Amino acid sequence: MFKGVMPMQKIMIVEDDEVISSILKQHLNKWNYDVYVVENFENIVEDFIQQQPMLVLLDISLPFYNGYHWCQEIRKISEVPVIFISSMNENMNIVMAMNMGADDFISKPFDLNVVTAKIQALLRRTYSFNKQSQLLTYKDLILNLLDATIMYQDIVVDLTKNELKILQLLFEKAETFVSREDMMMELWQTEQFVDDNTLSVNVNRLRKKLDVFPITSLIQTKKGIGYKLYYEKAL
Numbered sequence: 001m002f003k004g005v006m007p008m009q010k011i012m013i014v015e016d017d018e019v020i021s022s023i024l025k026q027h028l029n030k031w032n033y034d035v036y037v038v039e040n041f042e043n044i045v046e047d048f049i050q051q052q053p054m055l056v057l058l059d060i061s062l063p064f065y066n067g068y069h070w071c072q073e074i075r076k077i078s079e080v081p082v083i084f085i086s087s088m089n090e091n092m093n094i095v096m097a098m099n100m101g102a103d104d105f106i107s108k109p110f111d112l113n114v115v116t117a118k119i120q121a122l123l124r125r126t127y128s129f130n131k132q133s134q135l136l137t138y139k140d141l142i143l144n145l146l147d148a149t150i151m152y153q154d155i156v157v158d159l160t161k162n163e164l165k166i167l168q169l170l171f172e173k174a175e176t177f178v179s180r181e182d183m184m185m186e187l188w189q190t191e192q193f194v195d196d197n198t199l200s201v202n203v204n205r206l207r208k209k210l211d212v213f214p215i216t217s218l219i220q221t222k223k224g225i226g227y228k229l230y231y232e233k234a235l
Helices: 018-030 044-051 067-075 091-099 112-127 161-172 180-188 196-210
Strands: 010-014 034-037 055-058 082-086 104-107 135-138 141-144 149-152 155-158 219-222 226-229
Touching: 010 018, 010 044, 018 034, 018 112, 044 067, 055 067, 055 112, 067 082, 067 091, 082 091, 082 112, 091 104, 104 112, 135 161, 141 161, 161 180, 161 196, 161 226, 180 196, 180 226, 196 219
Parallel strands: 010 034, 010 055, 055 082, 082 104
Antiparallel strands: 135 141, 141 149, 149 155, 219 226
């Protein structure tokens, strides 16, 4: 049975001060957020890809590479909201954070209520959809824009923001090829400064996620043309 309940929203905390990360985790858990705290700071993008959070809280001063570096790396593959939390709150650092792709900046020491309010506002702006058209269908598949899921029979798969945008575009133009250029514009609002391989990475990751459905080749590729939905039940 289809359940239109909003899944628990996952927040990823990238903070090397264990006291601060613990305080944030406990507080956000009380607000019913699913919180993942990074422990290995050598490859934060690896954790990001595996966890697929809906929002990232990111410190500037970190072991190995700083938060600016990781924000840039995240932006290469995702438009997920990023909030910097740092004591390095001079204007130049705030400007630098925004130029690297951050959505907001919170200065330490911070008020937990302010952190919560900013997170709620950013999630609401980022993941809000028109409720009147929250369901898109193609054959026996149901794409729920409100809770970012796709369902086939009794199987429900959670989607990231980019995955949802890709499928929304394909559902809206079902059985018609969507060009890579149009898809990149939809995901990143620009054809510039985006590595063409980034789209392939997003689509391939989505394909693997949809392998749980007994459907073969749901997303079909035609070289030089683009992508389209293609429905064929697996034997």
